[in-house]
Amino acid sequence: MQAAEMDICAKMKAEVPLLSASGVTRRYGARIGCADVGFDLWPGEVLGIVGESGSGKSTLLSCLAGQQRPDAGRILYDGADVLAMPEAARRRLARSDWAYVHQNPRDGLRMGISAGGNVGERLMGVGARRYGTIRDSAIDWLGRVEIAAERIDDRPSGFSGGMQQRLQIARNLVTGPRLVFMDEPTGGLDVSVQARLLDLLRGLVRDLGLSAVIVTHDLAVVRLLADRLMVMKSGRVVETGLTDQVLDDPQHAYTQLLVSSVLQV
Amino acid sequence: MTVQDYNFAYLDEQTKRMIRRALLKALAVPGYQVPFASREMPMPYGWGTGGVQVTAACLTPDDRLKVIDQGADDTTNAVSIRRFFQRTAGVETTQSTTGATVIQTRHRIPEAPLSEGQILVYQVPIPEPLRFLEPRETETRRMHELEEYGLMHVKLYEDIARHGEIATAYAYPVKVEDRYVMDPSPIPKFDNPKLADNPAIQLFGAGREARIYALPPYSRVVSLDFEDHPFTPSRAEHACALCGATDSYLDEVITDDRGSRMFSCSDTDFCASRQAGRPDGEGGA
Amino acid sequence: MIHIENLSKSFVLHNQGGAVIPVMAGAHLTVAAGECVGLVGRSGAGKSTLMRMIHGNYLAASGSIRVAGVELAGAAPREILALRRATLGHVSQFLRVVPRVPTLEVVAEPLLRLGVPTDRARDRAAALLARLNVPRRLWTLSPTTFSGGEQQRVNIARGFVHDYPVMLLDEPTASLDAANREVVLALIGEAKARGAAILGIFHDEAARARVCDRLVDAAAFVPEQAA
Numbered sequence: 001m002q003a004a005e006m007d008i009c010a011k012m013k014a015e016v017p018l019l020s021a022s023g024v025t026r027r028y029g030a031r032i033g034c035a036d037v038g039f040d041l042w043p044g045e046v047l048g049i050v051g052e053s054g055s056g057k058s059t060l061l062s063c064l065a066g067q068q069r070p071d072a073g074r075i076l077y078d079g080a081d082v083l084a085m086p087e088a089a090r091r092r093l094a095r096s097d098w099a100y101v102h103q104n105p106r107d108g109l110r111m112g113i114s115a116g117g118n119v120g121e122r123l124m125g126v127g128a129r130r131y132g133t134i135r136d137s138a139i140d141w142l143g144r145v146e147i148a149a150e151r152i153d154d155r156p157s158g159f160s161g162g163m164q165q166r167l168q169i170a171r172n173l174v175t176g177p178r179l180v181f182m183d184e185p186t187g188g189l190d191v192s193v194q195a196r197l198l199d200l201l202r203g204l205v206r207d208l209g210l211s212a213v214i215v216t217h218d219l220a221v222v223r224l225l226a227d228r229l230m231v232m233k234s235g236r237v238v239e240t241g242l243t244d245q246v247l248d249d250p251q252h253a254y255t256q257l258l259v260s261s262v263l264q265v
Numbered sequence: 266m267t268v269q270d271y272n273f274a275y276l277d278e279q280t281k282r283m284i285r286r287a288l289l290k291a292l293a294v295p296g297y298q299v300p301f302a303s304r305e306m307p308m309p310y311g312w313g314t315g316g317v318q319v320t321a322a323c324l325t326p327d328d329r330l331k332v333i334d335q336g337a338d339d340t341t342n343a344v345s346i347r348r349f350f351q352r353t354a355g356v357e358t359t360q361s362t363t364g365a366t367v368i369q370t371r372h373r374i375p376e377a378p379l380s381e382g383q384i385l386v387y388q389v390p391i392p393e394p395l396r397f398l399e400p401r402e403t404e405t406r407r408m409h410e411l412e413e414y415g416l417m418h419v420k421l422y423e424d425i426a427r428h429g430e431i432a433t434a435y436a437y438p439v440k441v442e443d444r445y446v447m448d449p450s451p452i453p454k455f456d457n458p459k460l461a462d463n464p465a466i467q468l469f470g471a472g473r474e475a476r477i478y479a480l481p482p483y484s485r486v487v488s489l490d491f492e493d494h495p496f497t498p499s500r501a502e503h504a505c506a507l508c509g510a511t512d513s514y515l516d517e518v519i520t521d522d523r524g525s526r527m528f529s530c531s532d533t534d535f536c537a538s539r540q541a542g543r544p545d546g547e548g549g550a
Numbered sequence: 551m552i553h554i555e556n557l558s559k560s561f562v563l564h565n566q567g568g569a570v571i572p573v574m575a576g577a578h579l580t581v582a583a584g585e586c587v588g589l590v591g592r593s594g595a596g597k598s599t600l601m602r603m604i605h606g607n608y609l610a611a612s613g614s615i616r617v618a619g620v621e622l623a624g625a626a627p628r629e630i631l632a633l634r635r636a637t638l639g640h641v642s643q644f645l646r647v648v649p650r651v652p653t654l655e656v657v658a659e660p661l662l663r664l665g666v667p668t669d670r671a672r673d674r675a676a677a678l679l680a681r682l683n684v685p686r687r688l689w690t691l692s693p694t695t696f697s698g699g700e701q702q703r704v705n706i707a708r709g710f711v712h713d714y715p716v717m718l719l720d721e722p723t724a725s726l727d728a729a730n731r732e733v734v735l736a737l738i739g740e741a742k743a744r745g746a747a748i749l750g751i752f753h754d755e756a757a758r759a760r761v762c763d764r765l766v767d768a769a770a771f772v773p774e775q776a777a
Contacts, residue, residue, distance in 0.1 A: 042628050088411045095413075110398075110419075116426055117419045124422065125415025131425055131491040153426050195649035202648060206662060224648050228627045242606055242627045249608040253564030260565065 016079050018043045018179060018211045019064070024073035026059050032235040033059035037073070039230060039240065043178070046205055046212045048226030048243060050219060050258070056235035057215045058183060064213060065100050065181045066090050077179070095125050099172035103184035105164035108171070109156050115142060115167055116152040122175045141170040145200060162193035166200065173204060180205075180212040186221055198224055219262050223247055231255045274321040274354040280304055284322035284477070288468060291479035296441030297409070298392050303475035313346055313371060314472030316388035320369045323384055323468070324350065329357045331365035336373040336514065336531035343371075360534050372435070374456040376513050376535040379465035381482060387450040389471035392478065394438045394448040414446050417489055425494055434499070439486045446489070447478060454488065455498045455514045461486035503528040508539035551716045551747030552581040552604060557613035557623075558773070559599060573599055575773035577613070579749075579766055583715070586738060586748040588762035591769040597751050600768060601718050604749065605640050606630040617716055635663055639714030641722050645693055645701045653679065653696075654689040657707045664712065671711075678707040682733055699725045710737050717741060719750035723757045735760050 017040035026033035034056035041047050049057045063070040066082060075082040077097075082090060094100070102108035109118055119138040120128070128134050139149045145166035147159075156164050165185065172180065185201065186194040202225060205212055214225060222229055222243055229246040231239040231254065239252040250256045272278065280302075287301035306314040324330065330350055334342040338360040346369060347358050359365050362377040369386040379385060395405040398416045408414065417438055424432045437454035441447050449460055450469060460467065460480060467480040480486060490496035501515045506527040513535060515528040530536035557577040563569045574596050581587045589597045602608040604615055606622055615622040618637045620629060634640070639660075647656050654675050661671035679689060682703040688696065693704045702725050709717065719738070723731045731754070738761045741748060752758040758765070 045628065045631075091411055091413065095415075113398075113419060114423060114426055117423050120422055121415055121419045123415075124418040125413065129418070129492050131422065131494050134422065135426075192650075199648045199651050206659075223646070227631050240627075241609075242630055244607050245609060245627075248602070249561075251562070251609065256564050 017041055017076075018045075018078060019213070020074075020076040021064060022074050024060065024063055024070045024075065026056075026063050026068065026070045032056070034063065034070075034232070034235045037230075037232075037237055039237075041179075041211050041213065043211055044205075044209045045228065046210075046214060046226045048222030048229045049213065049215045049232060050217060050222055050229060051232035052217060052258075055232040057232050059235070060232070061181055061183055061213060061215045065098065066094055067100075095122055096175050097177050097179065099175075099177040099180040101165075101168055101172055101180065101182040101185050103187045105156070105161070105168045108168040109164060111157045112155065114153045114155055115147065115159075118156060118167060118171045119174050122171065126175055137174055141174050142167075144204070145170040146196075160193075162189055162197065165189060165193075165197060169197075169200070169204070173208070173210075176208070178209075178211060180210055182212060182214045182216075184216050184218075185214065186218065187216070194221075201225060219247060219259065231258065271353050273326070274324045274350065274356075275307075276304065276318065276321045280318075281322040284318055287477045288319065288322065288479060291468070291477050292466070292481045294445075295480055295484050296445030296447040296478060298476040298478045300475055301477050303472050306472065308345070308349075310473040311390065312342060313369070313388040315470030315474075315477075316369050316371070316386050316472075317346060317349070317470075318472060319386045319468050319470035319477065320346075320350065320367060321354075323367055323386065324354050324356055326354070326356065328366045329359050329364060330354075331359050331362065331368045331534075332370075333368065333373060333375065333532075333534075334371045335516070336375070336535075337533045339533065360537075362532075362534050372451050372453075373514070373531060374452055374459045376530070376532045377538075379463055381464040383465040385463075385465050385467045387452075387467065387469045389448070389450045389469045389476070390473070392448055392469065392471040392474050392476040394436075394446050409445060412444070414440075417446050418491070421489060421491065421494075425491070431490065431494055431496070437496075438489050440489060441480065442485050443487075447486075449486075453500075453514055454496070455500050457486075457488045457496070458498055460484075501528050505530045505536060505539075508536045510536070510539060551583050551618055552579065552749060553614070553616040554579040554600075554604070555614045557600075557603065557615060557771075558611045559596075559603060559608065560611050560773075572773040574771045577768075577771035581716075581747040581749050583745045583747050584742055585763050586742050586750060586761050588758045588765045589749060589751050589768055590758075590765050591767050595768040595772055597768045598720065600771070601720055601749065601751065605638065605718055606634070635660075636712075637715050639709050639712065639717040641706055641709035641717070641719045643702075643705075643720050643724065645705050647693060649694050650692050652690045653684065653693045653704055656693055656704060657711055660708060660712045675707065675711055678711055679704075681737075682707055683730055699727070699730070702726060703730060706734055706737070710741070713741070713744060713746070715746055717746050717748045719748060719752075721751055721753060723752065723754045731757065 019041040022038040024037040025035045037060055051057045062068045064075060116135060116138040119141050120134040123134050123137060138152060142149055142152060147163060147166060156167055186197055216222060226243045229243045230237050233254045239246055239255045247259055250259050284301055287299045291299045304318060306317055308314060332343045332347040334340040350356055351358055362375040367384045371388045393405055395408055395416060398420055399405050421431050435453045436448055436451040437457055439447050439449055439460060462483050464482050466482055469478045488496040503515055504511045505513060505515060507529045510530055513530045513532060516531045518527050518529060520527055554577055559574040560570055560572040591597055599608060603610055610623040617633060620633050654672055657675035657679060658671040661674060684703050693701055706722055722734050735757055
């Protein structure tokens with residue numbers, strides 16, 4: 001426990017943000033995907049990016065995660081310039097230190113491969129060559145995302161949507177990444193399943209000290225998951241701040257509109 | 266004998282030159298799939314059009330050609346390809362492994378050891394070892410480029426998870442010179458050890474997919490496996506019913522309608538040589 | 551521990567013609583370690599607004615808010631998060647939790663965030679829940695389905711599970727029965743005794759008299775034009 005507490009102290013004192021973006025711009029012809037976006041993400045922090053469809057939040061996420069190249073801007077990961085890296089290095093980062101959770105689990109899973117194989121792929125990708133060890137990790141991670149160990153050899157095509165999403169998360173986190181990108185991770189799930197997933201994500205973020213960037217249009221999700229919020233409109237960031245501050249005391253006209261448009265339960 | 270209406274070995278010289286350039290590149294980058302402008306051949310895809318084009322590009326009038334299909338010299342595919350080159354190139358043919366300078370093969374490596382100066386040409390249906398795991402060609406190319414081969418082990422993992430062992434029995438993937446993962450064509454995994462450190466030149470041609478790849482002599486070729494599930498070349502636990510060999514790859518032959526069966530060498534030249542009491546692979550012409 | 555100088559706050563309603571509603575001006579307030587200050591004033595005087603600003607939940611328009619030496623006005627979110635994690639406790643009137651999470655976990659969470667081992671955090675959470683008379687059979691259930699009084703006690707347990715040096719209490723005794731009210735007042739007394747600086751809103755005058763060292767009238771901070 002001493003180690004854990006010291007770990008947290010060390011992280012707080014860390015002077016370098018884990019992810020640092022500045023001036024990130026991506027255009028689609030004359031249309032703006034995202035423009036001049038900048039932020040620092042510190043170790044252990046969860047950043048929520050909200051905005052309505054077409055606000056550029058997904059474009060921004062894919063630029064940050066190296067899936068598309070921004071037209072301008074700089075992205076530093078742990079001090080290293082991500083855009084200047086050779087593709088091989090960037091992809092190595094993407095399958096070891098980073099994780100990407102897709103909205104649709106089918107985009108993030110191999111549907112024709114067993115749950116165990118899905119979880120083990122990243123391990124094998126970074127050089128694991130002992131079947132027994134890979135299988136043990138897979139069982140451990142299935143347990144952590146509340147999937148019964150006896151489902152390990154079943155294909156995800158037979159899983160429910162919530163299970164598929166949890167499997168996708170296990171598959172992503174098995175290599176112990178430090179940074180997780182999530183694109184609407186709870187979208188398309190039943191409300192009760194969403195709650196379970198949120199709880200799981202929160203626990204994992206807390207216990208593993210993960211940093212995360214979560215894109216969603218669901219303000220309730222970010223209130224529960226994100227430490228900080230970035231509000232986007234028409235490709236630009238209109239407001240940033242502590243999640244509860246932005247939601248409870250929004251400063252920008254658009255944020256005020258967004259917050260007041262949410263149905264109260 | 267030779268049909269004079271065709272150029273030597275059927276293909277025109279420009280085409281052969283193009284194929285030779287691809288072959289040289291393939292030899293220079295062992296295990297790397299070189300695209301080439303595969304031609305229509307007077308036989309259907311799947312009948313060895315890739316191998317035939319490579320053989321045509323390699324043949325000289327002095328060569329002695331052997332063609333085998335599943336180890337046998339006398340099956341339809343082998344006979345027709347042999348006859349094709351007899352007619353279009355007029356080269357000498359043989360059934361002897363050791364006596365041949367060029368051997369075109371489908372799905373086997375001969376039992377008799379090959380030697381320097383020999384060329385073994387494989388017919389390849391699907392050259393991409395990652396194909397069944399990742400259907401996108403753009404993505405598999407990038408995976409080769411960046412040496413992202415984790416997926417290959419996922420396939421082996423799935424085998425063990427489902428069957429308790431690596432059930433892949435043929436087209437067993439290998440890593441060449443610690444760099445490219447390669448499909449050795451559908452040879453039985455029994456033959457995989459013969460790929461490595463082989464004195465002969467090994468050329469692989471895929472006609473439909475328009476890819477050529479190669480193993481230069483004495484290449485390092487390692488069959489993929491797990492530390493706790495190591496690669497094992499396997500064969501039927503029998504002796505050849507004809508020649509008594511216990512170290513050759515066997516075919517199982519059903520002999521009647523009551524389920525009687527026998528095991529015999531798949532390499533007919535090897536088996537015949539042993540039956541005739543000659544040294545392995547020095548069978549009759 | 552809490553030091554507020556010349557603090558003002560106004561809301562700008564962009565979607566209602568840019569109406570500017572000043573709600574606070576010239577607020578001054580100090581809470582020392584070991585002291586409990588009661589915030590009083592009529593409804594709408596801005597007591598909750600002030601509490602929220604100290605918690606970093608509302609932005610200050612001008613002035614200074616220092617909590618345990620950290621200036622909140624203009625602070626980076628990261629600094630406020632660190633402050634909330636270790637230093638600044640808050641018991642609000644509302645319980646906001648992820649549905650489905652068991653009560654015991656909800657209460658233990660602030661400790662887990664600090665890296666306290668799970669079993670120790672749960673022991674501490676269990677002790678507080680027991681003390682606040684939350685029936686043990688409820689501990690494994692999510693508090694979202696609880697009654698108002700039960701939710702309030704879960705909230706209090708969560709706020710007191712870590713020994714925060716600075717605490718903000720918004721109506722901690724509202725909707726509690728006499729026995730539980732006593733428990734909460736005792737908890738506040740203990741926090742004071744260990745040196746916590748406490749700022750609270752208590753409508754319950756008897757409770758206020760029991761724990762507060764002095765009272766500050768928030769009405770004094772209401773801007774002229776809004777008064």
